[in-house]
Ligand SMILES: O=P(O)(O)OC[C@H]1O[C@](O)(COP(=O)(O)O)[C@@H](O)[C@@H]1O
Ligand SMILES: [Mg+2]
């Protein structure tokens with residue numbers, strides 16, 4: 283068993299990521315204790331305002347954001363871009379890195395003792411703060427998430443596979459569990475917030491209709507649905523046992539590009555998913571090829587087992603008339619996944 287410090291000291295990652303990764307691990311371990319204490323730590327789910335996206339900000343969103351900004355000081359990070367801040371902050375004028383972070387993902391679950399997390403991404407710093415981050419996800423030199431669940435785990439990639447660590451609460455060390463995570467190729471699980479069905483586009487409705495039709499439908503098999511409402515938790519499940527996640531665009535005001543942020547959420551998760559052998563798209567096109575045109579831009583997000591993600595893209599190419607999943611002649615694509 284190897285601690286994060288030992289792994290990061292190896293040549294497996296760029297040396298410049300060693301100190302910031304240790305800082306992320308230290309802050310995450312501290313946050314994990316705070317979260318595990320729940321209301322004994324205070325009113326963590328209490329609303330304290332709203333962020334630049336208009337999302338309600340919970341006390342823990344702010345605690346986590348301030349803790350990571352502070353913890354990353356002096357670790358070689360120049361620019362800190364956070365979901366919770368309107369603009370990029372300079373935290374070390376001599377640093378050579380940019381960090382984009384969703385300090386606390388799954389905020390609606392803080393109050394109800396369900397898994398939440400932190401998502402982070404590293405790029406090389408440019409002179410201009412916005413230019414540093416307004417580049418495609420292919421510029422990431424590392425990224426991952428920490429999930430605060432029954433276990434606190436770190437899942438991270440530095441561009442050469444995906445490593446999975448678990449925090450040992452007795453020693454405070456992140457212990458390597460799997461040096462090479464790979465998304466299983468078969469799964470019968472899909473994850474989507476089905477309450478938005480009436481707002482979706484036809485390709486997404488047809489894809490889900492066909493899953494729901496089960497054995498009697500064009501897919502000829504039964505599926506299971508999951509929705510935790512924490513991106514980190516859905517990602518963790520899919521990395522461990524396969525499946526597909528969809529947060530598509532829909533007709534609601536403010537959801538024209540889905541809900542999830544390209545910079546803070548989708549790009550780092552897409553990096554992990556691809557490094558674990560999966561696919562991540564906006565429904566059709568590769569997420570990692572998309573450059574945000576502003577820091578907080580949102581994007582439709584589909585990721586998981588490659589065949590499933592590819593299947594969703596094929597549905598987007600279907601004729602635009604409404605297709606019924608029932609009756610077997612709905613024009614659903616005939617590909618196996
Ligand atoms: O409440 P909805 O619409 O189902 O959205 C859930 C999604 O929103 C998020 O909570 C957004 O992240 P934040 O909590 O960081 O704002 C994702 O983790 C999750 O996938
Ligand atoms: Mg989030």
Ligand SMILES: [Mg+2]
Pocket residue numbers: 343365384385386387388389
């Ligand atoms: Mg968040």
